[in-house]
Amino acid sequence: MGPLGLTAIGAFLLVIAEVVVFVLVAQVIGWGWAVLIGLATMLIGAMLLKREGVRAWRRFRAAVGEGRPAGTEVSDGLTGLLGALLLLTPGFITDAVGLLLLVPPVRALAVRQVRNATERRISPAAAGDLFGPRFVRAQRDTAPAQHTGGASVTTGGAGGTTGGGEVVEGEIVDPHPRRP
Incomplete structure (x- = not known):
């Protein structure tokens, strides 16, 4: 079964669960109150949709205007719009999930998940253009080069990557602090 079929089944199960x-x-609480709460959350959702859309657009335009990568603003905007x-x-x-996505700590977690999912699906160069450069924290290792399954970089005399030489091991460090 393809992704479209699984999406249809998931939507059908969600409708049954909602009912x-x-x-x-x-x-x-009573039928009248249940309907009133449902209508109120729909009205709040409509107002928030406008506010989140305008806010996301302004933050996106500001990032582009300042020459910064706009990936974080786009991820945050999409999460707020969702x-x-x-x-x-x-x-x-859906109201409960929507409210959770508007709570700052949950929203920050969702933004990180959107960013991670996006970075896994696009090339590293495109991810750098979208979210900004990646910084690597590295330390020199004086031991002979060993491949342990992790990433290692062997440098040659002129800074190029060649066989033989010293091993530099490191980890990717996110330079952008997470904002709620």
């Missing part, structure tokens, strides 16, 4: 949750909530869209969608499950 079940709505009926359960309506039995507890949260607002989920609030706009009828149902208590």
Whole structure:
């Protein structure tokens, strides 16, 4: 089964879950209150959709205007728009997920996940253009070169990568602090 089929099955199961949750909530608080809460969250979602869209566009334009990579702003904007869209969608499950995506710590986590997923799917050069340069923290190793399955760089005399020479091991360091 392809991705489209799995998406259709997931959407169908979500609709069934939303109906079940709505009926359960309506039995507890009453049908009128359940409908009123559903309409209120849809109205809030519509207002937040406009606010998040304008905010994302301004931050994107500011990053482009300053010559900074706009990937973080795009990821944050998409996460905020998704949260607002989920609030706009009828149902208590989607409302709960939409509200969670608007809470700063959860939103920051979601932005990191969007960024990581994007970086895995595009080339390192494109990721650098989108999210900015990657910095590497390295230390010189005086022991003979050994391949341990991790990444190692062997440098030659003129700084090029050639066989033989010293091994420099390092880790990628994210230069951009996470903002909520």
